[in-house]
Amino acid sequence: MIRILLVDDQPLIRAGLRMLCDAESDLTVVGEADNGRDAVTLAARLTPDVTVMDLRMPGVDGITATGRILAARPAARVLVLTTFGDDDHLYPALTAGACGFLLKDAPPTELLDGIRRAASGDSPFSQEVLQRLVRRAVAARVEPPRPVSGLTARERDVLNLVAEGLSNTEIADRLHIGVTTVKTHITSLMTKTDSPNRVRLALFARG
CATH class of the missing domain: 1.10.10.10 (Winged helix-like DNA-binding domain superfamily/Winged helix DNA-binding domain)
Structure with a gap:
């Protein structure tokens, strides 16, 4: 079973992601956070297999949170899921240690595949991001x-x-x-x- 931590400041997004993941027999959501500070705390306490991380959040943003999670647990897998696929978000996220970068307009099957790939040690990227x-x-x-x-x-x-x-x-x-x-x-x-x-x-x- 792949254990997932969802991090997004929009409750509707988190609810949709939880429903999507919980419908799969090999995925389970073990926690949710609406900001980067709580994400770091929960990632340390729950040690999820994959943290699905939004980037733009109030307070501690996703890039800072990703860096802190990886600093505390280098083997952690943080998969970025964001609306913003530009270089100003992509490269800082990768530098912080994110293992992959998916866009929120990706099909649900691509997101689920990305979570599984991240958990297995792969680096999932949206097609346009990978090409760039x-x-x-x-x-x-x-x-x-x-x-x-x-x-x-x-x-x-x-x-x-x-x-x-x-x-x-x-x-x-x-x-x-x-x-x-x-x-x-x-x-x-x-x-x-x-x-x-x-x-x-x-x-x-x-x-």
Whole structure:
């Protein structure tokens, strides 16, 4: 069971997220906070598997709260869920230690998949956010990527779609394979390319 802490200053948003999560057999909401200060306290007391964090909140904001949560428990997984996908929110959140960044207009299935991926150690990003990260990283890179041999044809197909910013479900639909199979290919790709997360894997593919 994946234990979730919800952090958002809007009660309606929290209620919707709770209903969405509690409807899943493998997810349970163990706490809620409407500000960053309480989020830090609850994260320390409840030790959730994933904290779903809003960014703009009164008092202590989500970026500051994320930094404090990670400072106290470096293995914590904080998944940002926000309306604001601009660089002024994205990069400070990642610098603070957030493991992923989703937008509130994402489909419910993408959010649920993102929570599960965050809990498993992956780095979920909304497609447009991932594409922007990759573009910036490619533009800033000086050294060429390390060549890798031994990729299967299917792994190359999956790698190309990761580079496009597609989610596991979207890749599965595009290639007519199961989501579990996609996850297996991505795990293999990360190992073969020495990529610690999905963003680095996408960067490798774009190189």
